[in-house]
Each structure stands twice: as structure tokens, then as C-alpha cells.
Amino acid sequence: MDESGFDTMLARLAEKSRDEHYNPYTKFSWPEQVSEDEWWMHPDYLTVAGTGLVEDEKTLKALARSETVNFFSLHVNGIRELMIEVSKRIHTPGYADYNEYLHHFIGEENAHMWFFAEFCYRYTGGIYPEAASPLRRDGFGDEWDDVVVFSRILIFEEIFDYFNSRMGKEPLIPDILREIHAAHHHDESRHVAFGKQLVKRLHERACAAAPERRDDMEKYIKDYMTHSVRSLYNPQSFKDAGLPNPLEVRRKAMAHPVRREFHTKVMARVDRFFTGAGIFSTPWEA
Ligand SMILES: [Fe+2]
Numbered sequence: 259m260d261e262s263g264f265d266t267m268l269a270r271l272a273e274k275s276r277d278e279h280y281n282p283y284t285k286f287s288w289p290e291q292v293s294e295d296e297w298w299m300h301p302d303y304l305t306v307a308g309t310g311l312v313e314d315e316k317t318l319k320a321l322a323r324s325e326t327v328n329f330f331s332l333h334v335n336g337i338r339e340l341m342i343e344v345s346k347r348i349h350t351p352g353y354a355d356y357n358e359y360l361h362h363f364i365g366e367e368n369a370h371m372w373f374f375a376e377f378c379y380r381y382t383g384g385i386y387p388e389a390a391s392p393l394r395r396d397g398f399g400d401e402w403d404d405v406v407v408f409s410r411i412l413i414f415e416e417i418f419d420y421f422n423s424r425m426g427k428e429p430l431i432p433d434i435l436r437e438i439h440a441a442h443h444h445d446e447s448r449h450v451a452f453g454k455q456l457v458k459r460l461h462e463r464a465c466a467a468a469p470e471r472r473d474d475m476e477k478y479i480k481d482y483m484t485h486s487v488r489s490l491y492n493p494q495s496f497k498d499a500g501l502p503n504p505l506e507v508r509r510k511a512m513a514h515p516v517r518r519e520f521h522t523k524v525m526a527r528v529d530r531f532f533t534g535a536g537i538f539s540t541p542w543e544a
Pocket residue numbers: 333337366367370442446
């Protein structure tokens with residue numbers, strides 16, 4: 259996409275954000291309770307799906323609840339840190355073209371953070387704490403640090419969208435959950451469209467400033483993809499579902515060939531983007 263194409267896209271996305279703006283605090287009608295007899299997530303999307311590690315329906319339903327909490331917590335914890343990074347950059351010289359859209363981004367992510375957390379506090383014991391990440395977040399040099407921030411956002415959003423786009427039309431799950439997934443999917447389709455073009459531009463700028471870091475960055479982004487997929491497997495959610503050996507379930511599930519195939523599917527779109535944009539020389543491997 260050339261510069262004028264990008265400007266047109268930015269204007270169109272900002273207009274959509276304005277037109278489709280909603281009040282997150284009044285958008286949902288929160289039921290008194292959400293029944294534990296229902297599947298809070300479709301069983302095909304649980305981390306143990308296809309592995310045979312858990313067969314009992316009651317435990318699987320409990321896992322659908324705790325993995326919903328984990329999924330929503332990942333958004334709350336993940337976007338907190340990324341919003342700090344976006345806030346540091348808005349209205350600084352290198353971001354002049356993006357200010358308008360970044361205002362929408364920050365506003366919308368703030369709303370998402372609220373409704374994901376709200377669900378967890380209303381119907382469960384609240385969100386899970388953030389797991390420690392072994393990956394560094396900066397120190398690659400200014401231009402490359404920008405690539406890190408927006409690549410992380412894009413990967414994070416693509417994982418969410420894989421689930422949101424499916425759970426948002428899933429008749430099996432309770433209405434409130436379907437509505438939350440659908441609302442998030444709706445906003446994120448704009449963020450992803452913006453994010454891809456922005457990451458491309460930031461990557462070109464970084465390559466011009468410090469081309470020798472290009473390979474390091476490819477490795478970093480791929481490591482982040484691996485780390486992100488693994489964050490779906492939370493020992494705490496296995497424990498809360500009543501599984502006696504959470505760490506073992508995590509290890510076995512994560513390494514199962516069926517799950518590796520699933521990881522590839524979740525990451526397929528963002529992997530295609532990174533490869534197509536020349537940011538990756540080879541595809542990511544699950
Ligand atoms: Fe979001």
C-alpha cells in the first residue's frame with residue numbers, strides 16, 4: 259500500500275471508529291449469573307481439545323470457565339503494558355500521522371480491558387495475575403523498539419481474533435459471552451488492518467536506521483509468537499478446573515501434535531503477514 263492509500267485507510271478507519279463508537283459501560287446487559295451447566299467456551303477451543311487428556315464433561319466445563327477467565331485476563335494484562343507503550347508514543351514527532359487513530363485505539367482498548375475484567379469480577383474470582391515473561395521488551399534501539407511494540411500488539415490481536423470471531427457466533431455459549439466476543443471482534447478488525455500497515459512502515463524505518471538488527475528482530479517476533487501461544491495454557495486454570503497435576507497437563511497438552519497443528523492455525527494469518535511483508539525470511543514454526 260502506498261502513502262496515499264495508507265492515508266485513505268487511516269481516515270476511513272478513524273471515521274468507522276467514530277461512527278461505531280459505543281458506551282462500553284451500558285452496552286451489555288449483564289445477567290444475574292452465568293450458568294455453570296453451560297459451556298463458557300466451545301469445547302473444541304479448549305487447550306486440551308483433541309488430546310484425550312481430559313474426558314469428563316464436568317471437568318471440561320469447569321475448564322471452559324477457567325480458560326475463559328485466562329483468556330480475558332490475557333487481554334487485561336497484555337493490553338495494560340502495550341497501552342503504556344502506545345501512550346508514550348502518541349503526539350511524538352515520529353507518530354504525527356497516526357495520532358488520530360491512536361486515540362481511537364487507546365479508547366477502544368480501555369473499553370475492552372474494562373468489559374473483560376468486569377466479566378471475570380462479576381461471575382468468577384476475578385482475573386488471573388500476569389505470568390512472568392522471559393522476553394525482553396526494549397533496548398533494541400529506538401526504531402526497533404517501535405517494531406517490537408506494534409508487532410506484539412498485532413500478534414496479540416490476531417490470537418484474540420481467532421477465538422473472538424468464532425465464539426462471537428457460537429450458539430453453544432451463554433449470550434453475554436457471545437456478545438463480549440462479538441464486540442471485541444468488531445473493534446479488532448479495524449486495529450488489525452491498521453496494525454499491519456503500521457508494522458510494515460515501522461519495519462522499513464528500522465531497517466533503514468539499523469539494518470544489522472533485522473535477523474534479531476525476526477527471531478524476537480517468532481519467540482513472542484511462541485510465548486503468546488503458550489500463555490493460553492495456564493497452570494492456574496488447570497488447577498481451578500480441578501485437575502490434580504496442572505503442570506503435567508500443561509506440558510503434555512502443549513506438546514501434543516494436534517495442538518501444534520492448532521497453534522499453526524491460530525498463527526497462520528499473522529505469519530503470512532510477516533512473511534509476505536518480508537519481515538520473516540522463513541515461516542514461524544509451532
Ligand atoms: Fe482489544
